[in-house]
Amino acid sequence: MEKHGHLPPPASTAHTAPGPRRGWVALRVALCALLAMMATFATLFLPTWETPDAQTPDAAHCPVQPAPLHPPTTISWTNASRAESLDLFSAAVRIPTQSYDDNGEPDEDPRWAPFYDFIDWLEDAFPVAWQAANVEIINSLGILATFQGSDESLKPLLLMSHYDVVPVPEDTFDRWTHGPFSGDLADGWVWGRGTADDKSLLVSQWEAMTHLLSSGWKPRRTVILTHGFDEEEVHARRGQGQIAPFLEDRYGHNGLLMVVDEGSGIADDLYGTAFALVGTGEKGYLDIVMRVGTDGGHSSVPPPHTGIGIMSQLVNALEKHPFETKLTPHSPLLQGLACVAKAKDAPNKWKKLLRGPKGWTKLAHAFANGGALQRALVRTTTAVDVIRGGVKVNALPELVEASVNFRIDFSESLASTKERVAKIAAKVAKKNGLEFRAWSGEGDPPSGRFVTLEVLGVPLEPAPNTPTSGGVWDLFAGTVRAAMGEELVVAPFATTGNTDCKMYYNLTRNVFRFMAASMDTIVNVHTVDERMKATEHHRTVEWIHALIQNADAYDGAQ
Numbered sequence: 001m002e003k004h005g006h007l008p009p010p011a012s013t014a015h016t017a018p019g020p021r022r023g024w025v026a027l028r029v030a031l032c033a034l035l036a037m038m039a040t041f042a043t044l045f046l047p048t049w050e051t052p053d054a055q056t057p058d059a060a061h062c063p064v065q066p067a068p069l070h071p072p073t074t075i076s077w078t079n080a081s082r083a084e085s086l087d088l089f090s091a092a093v094r095i096p097t098q099s100y101d102d103n104g105e106p107d108e109d110p111r112w113a114p115f116y117d118f119i120d121w122l123e124d125a126f127p128v129a130w131q132a133a134n135v136e137i138i139n140s141l142g143i144l145a146t147f148q149g150s151d152e153s154l155k156p157l158l159l160m161s162h163y164d165v166v167p168v169p170e171d172t173f174d175r176w177t178h179g180p181f182s183g184d185l186a187d188g189w190v191w192g193r194g195t196a197d198d199k200s201l202l203v204s205q206w207e208a209m210t211h212l213l214s215s216g217w218k219p220r221r222t223v224i225l226t227h228g229f230d231e232e233e234v235h236a237r238r239g240q241g242q243i244a245p246f247l248e249d250r251y252g253h254n255g256l257l258m259v260v261d262e263g264s265g266i267a268d269d270l271y272g273t274a275f276a277l278v279g280t281g282e283k284g285y286l287d288i289v290m291r292v293g294t295d296g297g298h299s300s301v302p303p304p305h306t307g308i309g310i311m312s313q314l315v316n317a318l319e320k321h322p323f324e325t326k327l328t329p330h331s332p333l334l335q336g337l338a339c340v341a342k343a344k345d346a347p348n349k350w351k352k353l354l355r356g357p358k359g360w361t362k363l364a365h366a367f368a369n370g371g372a373l374q375r376a377l378v379r380t381t382t383a384v385d386v387i388r389g390g391v392k393v394n395a396l397p398e399l400v401e402a403s404v405n406f407r408i409d410f411s412e413s414l415a416s417t418k419e420r421v422a423k424i425a426a427k428v429a430k431k432n433g434l435e436f437r438a439w440s441g442e443g444d445p446p447s448g449r450f451v452t453l454e455v456l457g458v459p460l461e462p463a464p465n466t467p468t469s470g471g472v473w474d475l476f477a478g479t480v481r482a483a484m485g486e487e488l489v490v491a492p493f494a495t496t497g498n499t500d501c502k503m504y505y506n507l508t509r510n511v512f513r514f515m516a517a518s519m520d521t522i523v524n525v526h527t528v529d530e531r532m533k534a535t536e537h538h539r540t541v542e543w544i545h546a547l548i549q550n551a552d553a554y555d556g557a558q
Ligand SMILES: *[C@@H]1O[C@H](CO)[C@@H](O)[C@H](O)[C@H]1NC(C)=O
Pocket: 079
């Protein structure tokens, strides 16, 4: 999951209202990797990227709020069943499914052992649902559970979650109030790594299915649960990366009704109003390696700039010329801010700014002033993360490399990002009299004096936006309002990270990144004392329970 900060008014009156700030601060801590003003470099302005959605002022409207859609049945909790629910949640947290970036293959690396334990536990903990499902294990540890519906003409509902967690560094163990894998229930919280990200959601999915099946309910629409095991690693190629194409083979392109994955949640108080923030878009992802080749030689007779000096110029040029800050109809945040603008205590100026593209840009800049997390939501970010070069202090470096990570804005693309970076790098190369080459592949590196750019790993375009009108939106948002609170305004939101659902864009446009919990009750994601309010776990079960039934009854457009 990834992250997000507080929302300032566009004018200089920021930091006045403690109430509204609370919401955005909670967002910052709550959104995991499930859940960012400077001068623009005028000479680098790119053409606007044309996509089917035109820049119409109409785009800045809060989606129509459907009436609450009440499911046929709700869970009648008893004290005992609430306790049992928390016991299941705690038990899941106690299995230390930590995933490391450098893990080997599942059948080779012993660090995967707890993952096999987790699958065994799941089978034992949810016998009713496990037996009703066709459970398939994909690529050793990917879990795919299909609850076959009676009507095959209905596209399946797919609910996702992951069962790996971010590793807990051993030197932080003693800083935890309750052990990181204790799953302790104390002071109304469930404590431990994975409580907030993402085991509450996973356990809720199995609990909700169990409640329904135990009551004699039988699915008309197929329900699918999938659980990845490498979400907390950048590319997630082993888990959902294998399950998604498998499901595309089975159900075909656009073969699912809806995909619901981890994401944002309920903001109880944004400018005096309660919102359900739903991730309906996600930024793109690109890693680029920059290489500078220069003549070697003795450092007693150096040129004015060594390879390291030239790389410094490149890094400096990138940081000095950040991508444009903007808010366009390509960003889910434009509709989201239109919703927030309707809040009781929202800054008056917002409504005026939302009227047209000029105002959107002003609003984007004001929003970006709220800190790095908000800035990241209104532009492509640049982070130079790795640098290598030089071997000896008396020898000139012949090859210097730096890797840069870009999270691509909704209105941009891999192509536009690469084009802009290449323009910046080409200028630096020219100034230093070096050959410049971009995107020519890893084949033959030029010899001698050069600057090159190459793409690393697997890049990702910004996600296609989830439609925020029509039958499936009404189904989703109506269920949120019925299960989580009729007063909620369901608002589109954007995520800066890339959750596992990136693998499913071929299977449906209706991707919702949403966890039903209030974001004030999900604390310390990815850090010491991660915990979740016990009552919010029960609410999450209720939400899934409602969604499955409503999707089952849904007869609208698929
Ligand atoms: C359920 O728990 C609440 C709070 O702990 C308590 O007040 C209530 O008496 C319990 N109800 C039953 C039926 O045990």
